[in-house]
Amino acid sequence: MRWARFDRNGTPTYGVVEGDTIIPVRGSPFEAWERTSDRLKLADVKLLVPVVPPTFYAAGLNYAEHVKEAAEKMGLPVNLPTQADIGYRANNALVAHGEKIVIPADAGEKVQYEGELVVVIGQKCKNLTRENALDAVLGYTIGNDVSERDWQKIDRTLWRAKNTDTFKPMGPWIETDIKLDDLVTKIRLNGKELIQFPTNHMVFGVVDYLVAMTSCLTLYPGDMVWMGTEGATLNMKHGDTIEVEITGIGTLSNPVVREGM
Numbered sequence: 001m002r003w004a005r006f007d008r009n010g011t012p013t014y015g016v017v018e019g020d021t022i023i024p025v026r027g028s029p030f031e032a033w034e035r036t037s038d039r040l041k042l043a044d045v046k047l048l049v050p051v052v053p054p055t056f057y058a059a060g061l062n063y064a065e066h067v068k069e070a071a072e073k074m075g076l077p078v079n080l081p082t083q084a085d086i087g088y089r090a091n092n093a094l095v096a097h098g099e100k101i102v103i104p105a106d107a108g109e110k111v112q113y114e115g116e117l118v119v120v121i122g123q124k125c126k127n128l129t130r131e132n133a134l135d136a137v138l139g140y141t142i143g144n145d146v147s148e149r150d151w152q153k154i155d156r157t158l159w160r161a162k163n164t165d166t167f168k169p170m171g172p173w174i175e176t177d178i179k180l181d182d183l184v185t186k187i188r189l190n191g192k193e194l195i196q197f198p199t200n201h202m203v204f205g206v207v208d209y210l211v212a213m214t215s216c217l218t219l220y221p222g223d224m225v226w227m228g229t230e231g232a233t234l235n236m237k238h239g240d241t242i243e244v245e246i247t248g249i250g251t252l253s254n255p256v257v258r259e260g261m
Contacts, residue, residue, distance in 0.1 A: 062228030115244035
């Protein structure tokens with residue numbers, strides 16, 4: 001099932017996407033719900049971020065080539081993570097499919113994309129096991145962890161580098177019926193494919209993170225975990241369009257603008 005969240009006469013509303021139509025529902029995928037009799041053209045609705053999470057988690061460096069690339073840029077030894085450490089991001093940075101990534105006027109040139117699988121939690125859970133961890137997952141969507149690399153080097157908490165307004169595009173919807181091993185992530189800048197990688201070839205996978213996290217944390221419906229990206233990343237500039245596609249889920253596309261241009 002494919003869940004989208006859209007603006008219906010000023011009210012955020014969930015709907016089920018079937019082909020090129022969306023069926024509004026009463027309720028949400030996180031609680032009791034029922035279909036309405038309405039049928040809307042998907043092209044005619046304004047999609048919103050598919051969930052506003054109670055807590056926004058991020059896995060960070062979780063792919064081997066990306067770890068290597070980041071280390072080489074900083075002149076550090078390459079050390080793969082030894083455990084599934086989790087970090088946090090901020091909801092203010094979220095924007096939907098099709099909305100603008102706005103680069104602040106005082107940002108440097110190294111504003112870069114990171115195409116990521118996003119795990120959306122469907123139920124309250126604690127102390128998950130490897131056997132039941134995926135039962136807590138509602139589904140998956142796509143994120144672009146936009147990062148300002150100069151700020152990333154000097155911001156102790158990454159408050160600007162990762163959490164500037166519009167730096168976290170997400171969408172277009174949540175897909176519930178996928179197999180992680182079947183997924184492939186593709187990233188395109190202005191239509192040119194920059195990288196393609198098996199989405200599930202992570203240092204630590206979804207199950208690893210959910211088990212580790214819930215040993216200490218309670219996860220709630222709507223919480224989400226961004227799972228990291230692979231490979232080197234390039235700069236984005238005013239006028240660009242960045243696309244992140246994950247097979248079986250869809251494509252997240254956003255234009256890039258710089259303030260003052």
